[in-house]
Amino acid sequence: MDDGLIWILAGLGLVMAEIVVPGVFLLWIGLAAIGTGLVTLALAPSFAVKVVVFLALLAAGIAVALRLRRRQRPAVRVNTPEAGLVGRLGTVTERTAAGARVHLGDSDWAARIAGEAEVGDTVRVDGVDGTVLVVSRVGR
Incomplete structure (x- = not known):
């Protein structure tokens, strides 16, 4: 052959x-x-x-x-800063010793609050750590 x-x-x-x-x-x-x-x-x-x-x-x-x-760009993952979470405003819905929950858009997220914020306060997303938002209070 x-x-x-x-x-x-x-x-x-x-x-x-x-x-x-x-x-x-x-x-x-x-x-x-x-x-x-x-x-x-x-x-x-x-x-x-x-x-x-x-x-x-x-x-x-x-x-x-x-x-x-x-x-071929990979699909943007939800918990990345490129997904548009950083800079968005949300509302603190729950605050306990274990952590906090923030309502952002149509979802509730686990959050770590930098500084002081109470239930009902408006917060800004400063970063994302895994699936936990790092937020800080806006105004006041």
């Missing part, structure tokens, strides 16, 4: 394995192997050139994958 066909069949096997066991890494190896097989069929290069072509195609595939991954 010709070396080029072996490369192509191995590459197709890896691409098929990617379909069965998704993880994206077998795809790039398979595509690099298929490309190496096509180059081998067209040019009949030496073994060293085949290895260099395979590694170059694999590196190009990884670079493409990283660029595509960078474009």
Whole structure:
């Protein structure tokens, strides 16, 4: 069997394995192997050139994958400052020795109050610590 066909069949096997066991890494190896097989069929290069072509195609595939991954922004999580909680105003609904609860938007949040604030006071979100809002009283 010709070396080029072996490369192509191995590459197709890896691409098929990617379909069965998704993880994206077998795809790039398979595509690099298929490309190496096509180059081998067209040019009949030496073994060293085949290895260099395979590694170059694999590196190009990884670079493409990283660029595509960078474009896909993860969904904004609720408890991150980027979600727009910092700076918003809420109302203290409960104050106990164990902590406080703040009504913000349509939700009640566990809160840690910096300074003094009582039930009914308006507070501003200064930060987020996990799922606990760090708030401080506004005005007065």
